[in-house]
Amino acid sequence: MTIADRLEKKEIILLDGATGSELESRGVSVMLPLWSTIALLTNEGRKILNDIHFEYAKSGADIVTANTFRTNYRTLKKESMESQARNLTLEAVEIARRAIDRAGAGEQVSVAGSVAPAEDCYHPEKVPPDIELRDDxxxxxxxxxxxxxxxxxxxxxxxxxxxxxxVEYAIQTELPVMVSFITQKDGKLLSGESLEESVYAVSLLQPAAILLNCSDTGTIQENLTVVQKATDLPIGAYANILPLQKSFPVLPPDAYAETVQQWLEQFKLTVIGGCCGTTPKHIARLNQMVGRN
Known part of the structure; x- marks a missing residue:
């Protein structure tokens, strides 16, 4: 059964966890602006990246996310590497495929192409004009x-x-498209826009699922209420557990799984996983929690 079929039936789909923080914990310097793309530039970095994908596939993830968060043209241009955008993107996807095959999960695990904001995730004021966004x-x-x-x-x-x-461009490929927002408290995007209105507007394009990510668990829990009311599409969440702010909890696998279990019960999530700070152990525990291992 394809990811599209499973999303349509609202079966639970398990994403992988963090890539950037895992690379950093294993000795790869993930400095801006290239961030996790740095792993694609050396043999050692590519090996570590392959190992991370492999461990997520072995942990029970249904989807391994290719390391393409920062292989976009605009980011690479900042380091005069824009001519490498295509090759680095293709290589990142190939590394994910090889890792899945190495895990013996080639028929079960899908590869997602990561599409991030063209500029800084945490600074909506830096979002470029529409014409530049469309190009990138x-x-x-x-x-x-x-x-x-x-x-x-x-x-x-x-x-x-x-x-x-x-989303408008991605859905033209006719592949499943999941879109995920980063939010602040009180039902708003980081831009201050209404989350409810944003979810409704995106829902009109009929993506496969609408998610929340990269906020702490408390913020996500508060805003899942908004998402659930604003759309009939499959919904999901994958939280940031790094201590970037004092309000961010650092959650071990068991505690994170307990939180996600509450979300599953309260909000009927279809897609779950982990964002910054989560590890293959977190994903393995989620896999166990949903009764698949």
Whole structure:
């Protein structure tokens, strides 16, 4: 059964966990602006990346997210590497595929192409004009489609404007498209826009699922209430557990699984996983929690 079929039936789908923080914990320097793309530039980095994907596949993830969060043209141009955007994107997807095959999960695990904000996830004021967004997302989504990803994960969107542009282009591929917002408390995107209105607007484009990610568990729990009321589409969440702010809890696998279990029961989530700070152990525990291992 394909990811599209499972989403339509609202079966639970388990995403993988963090890539950037895992790379950093294993000795890869993930400095901005390239961030996790740095792993693609050396043999050692590529090996570590392959190991991370492998461990997520072995942990029970249904989807491994290719390391394409920052292989977009606009980011690479900041380091005069824009000519490598296509090749780095294709290589990132291939590394994910090889890791899944190594885990013996080639028939069970899909590869998602990560599509991030063209600029900084945490700074909506930096979102470029529409014409620049369209150019960057078109290039990046074309590269991911060429790389033969199984679905798109448009993630950490901090404005409705950019989310709509990315989703509008991605759905033209006819692959499943999941879109995920980063939010603040009180039902707002980081831009201050209404989460309810944003979810409704994106729902009109009929993506496969609407998610929340990269906020702490408390913020996500508060805002899942909004998402659930604003759409009939499958919904989901994957939280940031890094101590970036004093309000962010650092959750071990058991505690994170307990939180996600509450979300499953309260909000009937379809898609779950982990964002920054989560590890293969967190995903293995989620897999166990949903009764698959």
């Amino acid at each position: 997302h078109r290039r990046h989504i074309d590269h991911l489609y060429e790389a033969n990803v199984d679905c798109f994960l448009i993630e950490t969107m901090n404005t409705l404007r950019e989310a709509l542009i990315a």
